Amino acid sequence: MSTHKSRSLLTILGIVIGVAAIIIVMSLGEGARGLILGQIQSIGSKVIAIIPGREPTGPTDIIASFTDSLKESDLGALQNRNNVPYATQVMPVVFGSESAAYGNETYRPTILGVTDFFSEIYNVYPSKGRVFTPEESRNYADVVVIGSKVESELFGNEDALGKRIRIKGKNLRVIGVIGKTGQLSFLNFDEGAFLPYTTAQQYIFGIKYFNRIVVQAVSEDRVTETVDDIKRTLRAQHNITDPAKDDFSVQTQEEAMQTVSTILNAFTLFLASVAAISLLVGGIGIMNIMLVSVTERTREIGLRKALGATNRNILLQFLLEAVILTAVGGAIGIAIGGGVSFLVALVISKIYGLLWGFALPISAVLMGMGISSAIGLIFGIYPARQASQKSPIEALRYE
Numbered sequence: 084m085s086t087h088k089s090r091s092l093l094t095i096l097g098i099v100i101g102v103a104a105i106i107i108v109m110s111l112g113e114g115a116r117g118l119i120l121g122q123i124q125s126i127g128s129k130v131i132a133i134i135p136g137r138e139p140t141g142p143t144d145i146i147a148s149f150t151d152s153l154k155e156s157d158l159g160a161l162q163n164r165n166n167v168p169y170a171t172q173v174m175p176v177v178f179g180s181e182s183a184a185y186g187n188e189t190y191r192p193t194i195l196g197v198t199d200f201f202s203e204i205y206n207v208y209p210s211k212g213r214v215f216t217p218e219e220s221r222n223y224a225d226v227v228v229i230g231s232k233v234e235s236e237l238f239g240n241e242d243a244l245g246k247r248i249r250i251k252g253k254n255l256r257v258i259g260v261i262g263k264t265g266q267l268s269f270l271n272f273d274e275g276a277f278l279p280y281t282t283a284q285q286y287i288f289g290i291k292y293f294n295r296i297v298v299q300a301v302s303e304d305r306v307t308e309t310v311d312d313i314k315r316t317l318r319a320q321h322n323i324t325d326p327a328k329d330d331f332s333v334q335t336q337e338e339a340m341q342t343v344s345t346i347l348n349a350f351t352l353f354l355a356s357v358a359a360i361s362l363l364v365g366g367i368g369i370m371n372i373m374l375v376s377v378t379e380r381t382r383e384i385g386l387r388k389a390l391g392a393t394n395r396n397i398l399l400q401f402l403l404e405a406v407i408l409t410a411v412g413g414a415i416g417i418a419i420g421g422g423v424s425f426l427v428a429l430v431i432s433k434i435y436g437l438l439w440g441f442a443l444p445i446s447a448v449l450m451g452m453g454i455s456s457a458i459g460l461i462f463g464i465y466p467a468r469q470a471s472q473k474s475p476i477e478a479l480r481y482e
Contacts, residue, residue, distance in 0.1 A: 091408060094372045097365025098412030098458065099419065102451040104358035106420025107427075109447035112351030114428050114439050119343055128303050130204060131310060132334045133161075133296040133317070151292035152330040157320050158296060166316040167298070169305040174200045175280045176295035179288055183237060183276060184249045190236040192229070192276040194250065196283025204297065207272055210262030212244050220279040223286075228259035232273040250276070253286040306335055355450075362454055365412070366462040373405055373466035381473060388475035398471035405463025406456055413455030417448055 136150040153175075160166055162173045177196040182189050195201070199214045208214070215226045227248065234243045234257075247254045255278065264272035284290055300309040310333050317331055318324070334342075377384070384397055421443050428441040 090372065094369055095365070095408050095412030095415070097361060097368050098409050098455050099365075099416040101359060101362035101365055102413045102416025102455055103420035103423065104361060105355050105451055105454075106417055106443070106447050107424050108354045108358055109351055109450075110420065110424035110441070110443050111427060112347060112354070113442035113444050114424075114431075116344060116347045116351075117442060118439050119347070128336050129300045129306060130336055131298045131300065131306065131313065132339070133298065133313060134332045134334060135292070135294070135330070137329055137332060150330060151290070152321070153293040153296055154291065157317060158293065160316050160320050161296065161298065161313065167309060167312040169301045169309045169312070170298050171301050172200050172203075172297075172299040174198045174204075174297045175293040176297060177280055177283050177288055177290065178294055181251050181287060183233065185237040185246065188237045188239075190233055192233045192274050193270065194276050194278065194283060194287060195270075196278050196280035196287070198280060200297075200299075201277060204299070205272070207261055207264055209259035212257070212259030214259055214277075215279050220281055223281045224279055225253060225255050225282060225286075226258045226279065227255040228261060228277040229257055230261050230271070230273040230275045231263045232271075233276055234260050248276075251287050253282075255282075310335065355447075359454060362458055366409075366458040369405055369408060369459065370462040370466060373401060373463055374469065376404075377401065377466050377470040380470075384470055384473050385475045385477070388473075394471040397473075398467045401467035401470045402460065402463045405467065406459035409455045409459030409463075410452065413452045416455070417451050420447075420451070 133153065135152040158173065158175050161170065164170070167173075174197060179194055180191055181194055182191050184190075198220050199216060202208050202214050209228060210231075212228070214228055215224060218224075219226055227250075229237075229243060229248075237243070237248060238246065243257045243260055245257065247256050249255075261272050261275075266272075278287065280293075298309065298313060300306045313333050314326075314329070318326070318329065321330060323329060387397065424443065425441050428439050431439040
């Protein structure tokens with residue numbers, strides 16, 4: 084191996100690439116998992132989301148989740164303290180994307196129709212101006228709170244407060260600007276425009292239903308009871324007697340975290356499995372090179388056997404060489420994968436302002452070393468056996 088350094092390096096290149104890919108995928112997957120779960124957790128464990136359509140249990144149910152089953156009458160029933168006594172806030176949500184214009188400038192923000200409660204949920208408040216009031220929500224007020232990027236794209240260095248922007252033919256007065264906030268729970272606040280939900284329903288989206296209803300329980304201890312009250316109330320509203328036929332689903336933050344964690348883990352393992360295919364290619368390469376090495380070193384094998392080496396000695400020698408090659412490749416791959424993952428996490432956190440932490444799971448390191456060593460063992464057996472079976476007399480005669 085030391086005599087043919089270049090060949091040894093090229094031999095382990097497939098292993099290096101495969102292990103590095105596994106490390107990068109699993110490291111970035113862990114970073115994404117930490118970011119998303121942290122954002123969900125930041126909302127608070129007292130918040131409950133009601134989603135229209137039945138909860139998907141398979142591919143055929145996904146379409147059924149996009150329905151208009153949450154209506155104004157449902158909102159009123161949920162706001163009734165007799166129905167849901169432990170709910171402190173009930174906020175309808177509608178969302179979508181439309182172009183916003185000011186003068187000759189246009190920008191396409193994420194539009195959310197909400198109540199003033201959205202600031203409390205996310206703990207995000209305007210750096211200048213204010214949030215619309217409950218009265219403005221009830222009265223279809225033409226007001227909007229915009230994110231920092233929306234302000235810079237539409238107004239440049241001009242102060243946006245008091246100005247009017249046009250969204251889908253509706254002139255909306257800017258009453259607040261949220262300072263640079265970044266991504267929070269799947270929403271980039273810098274790119275958002277927040278309107279009273281009534282205004283968004285009536286003038287922007289032209290719908291009579293809600294995309295979500297968000298409920299906050301009085302305390303964490305009352306979340307389970309609140310969920311039960313919500314389900315009972317909506318079933319009564321929709322005349323549902325069989326829970327299996329619910330046309331809505333209710334999700335707590337804890338359930339959301341478990342769901343997201345399961346999905347991300349499965350997706351990460353899938354990508355790691357795909358990356359591991361290159362290890363198979365690397366293993367075949369190592370087997371080919373070891374077979375060449377056996378042929379080149381036939382006289383060496385004959386000489387060792389003539390001096391008393393057994394078939395087992397020769398087998399272990401060549402097998403050990405294969406394992407060492409792949410183990411070194413695995414170590415190099417772990418180092419490269421860890422370094423690339425660190426740089427990617429640093430770039431994401433600096434450029435995009437996300438709380439993306441660097442993570443190098445010990446499971447990824449163990450997987451990389453374990454798989455690379457196993458590859459060397461599996462693909463080294465055949466060349467090693469070929470070497471051990473050579474006749475010492477024929478090997479010494481080999482030219």
